[in-house]
Amino acid sequence: MVALPAAEHEPLLSARGLVKRFGQVQALQGADFTAYRGEVVALIGDNGAGKSTLVNLLSGVIAPDGGEIVLDGRPVRFSGPMDAQRQGVETVYQDLSLAPDLDAAANLYLGRELFRGGVLRPFKVLDRPAMRLAAVDAFAELGVSLKDVTVPVGALSGGQRQSVAVARAVAFARGVIFMDEPTAALGVVQRGRVLETVRRVRDRGVCVVLISHNMPEVLSVADRVEVLRLGRRVASFNAADTSIEELVGAMTGSLDGPAPTAGPAAGPGTGTGAGTGAGTGEGGAR
Numbered sequence: 001m002v003a004l005p006a007a008e009h010e011p012l013l014s015a016r017g018l019v020k021r022f023g024q025v026q027a028l029q030g031a032d033f034t035a036y037r038g039e040v041v042a043l044i045g046d047n048g049a050g051k052s053t054l055v056n057l058l059s060g061v062i063a064p065d066g067g068e069i070v071l072d073g074r075p076v077r078f079s080g081p082m083d084a085q086r087q088g089v090e091t092v093y094q095d096l097s098l099a100p101d102l103d104a105a106a107n108l109y110l111g112r113e114l115f116r117g118g119v120l121r122p123f124k125v126l127d128r129p130a131m132r133l134a135a136v137d138a139f140a141e142l143g144v145s146l147k148d149v150t151v152p153v154g155a156l157s158g159g160q161r162q163s164v165a166v167a168r169a170v171a172f173a174r175g176v177i178f179m180d181e182p183t184a185a186l187g188v189v190q191r192g193r194v195l196e197t198v199r200r201v202r203d204r205g206v207c208v209v210l211i212s213h214n215m216p217e218v219l220s221v222a223d224r225v226e227v228l229r230l231g232r233r234v235a236s237f238n239a240a241d242t243s244i245e246e247l248v249g250a251m252t253g254s255l256d257g258p259a260p261t262a263g264p265a266a267g268p269g270t271g272t273g274a275g276t277g278a279g280t281g282e283g284g285a286r
């Protein structure tokens with residue numbers, strides 16, 4: 001395992017005190033999050049803990065009601081997912097967000113199409129051959145053999161569609177990739193391939209944020225684990241130093257007495273609860 005002396009380098013992406021309300025529901029109540037280059041960080045938590053909301057804020061899908069997002073040392077306010085992508089943040093959404101009528105190659109380049117010809121051409125022409133060649137390479141890297149990258153994605157199997165969504169994010173990844181349950185629809189072999197790809201992308205220096213309910217998978221691929229509960233980060237662990245029991249305990253709050261419920265008391269980083277884990281990425285000690 002790679003040792004990650006988190007305190008010694010700057011986070012690539014961090015969030016402090018993120019708040020998000022949906023009507024009466026406080027989905028995030030001052031959530032923190034930290035991610036470093038060249039690591040796989042798993043984001044775990046029970047249903048409703050706020051994982052998807054956090055990913056949506058950090059990938060520009062929705063805007064926070066409060067708190068701060070810092071990317072590469074600068075505070076950012078994404079105007080939308082394309083803006084986040086331009087700044088190096090890719091996402092594999094849980095619903096995959098593919099265009100079912102377009103083929104795998106077109107999906108790979110959706111919104112970032114390659115064009116033929118120079119800037120002086122009056123009409124831009126899509127460079128389909130180049131996109132298809134690149135698509136074949138991208139899928140080969142994932143270990144996926146799509147017989148035909150010209151078949152509409154809607155006609156593929158669930159596992160193949162999931163691979164297309166992963167390939168799309170991986171092909172353009174520069175900074176951070178969020179993956180919301182990327183292996184959920186996959187069989188054993190393809191699941192292993194996606195996890196290999198996650199490691200390979202990580203080794204390229206990209207930060208992969210993996211949301212997963214599969215604790216053995218989390219422990220096998222993640223370098224760090226951050227735990228959300230009731231809209232807050234309650235713990236952060238080095239994967240090498242923790243166990244499934246400890247992760248589940250942090251998710252459910254069973255290891256740390258009363259859960260930090262919606263009371264007014266707890267500010268960000270109060271350091272109570274299960275947050276002692278490996279101590280990485282938590283707010284300053286106080």
Ligand SMILES: Nc1ncnc2c1ncn2[C@@H]1O[C@H](COP(=O)(O)OP(=O)(O)O)[C@@H](O)[C@H]1O
Binds near residue numbers: 027045
């Ligand atoms: N668009 C929405 N409208 C209303 N409530 C929402 C919306 N999105 C999320 N929530 C609520 O916010 C809380 C956190 O949800 P979510 O971020 O999806 O959690 P998770 O992904 O960890 O299961 C839940 O109580 C959920 O019902």
Ligand SMILES: [Mg+2]
Binds near residue numbers: 051052053
């Ligand atoms: Mg979710």
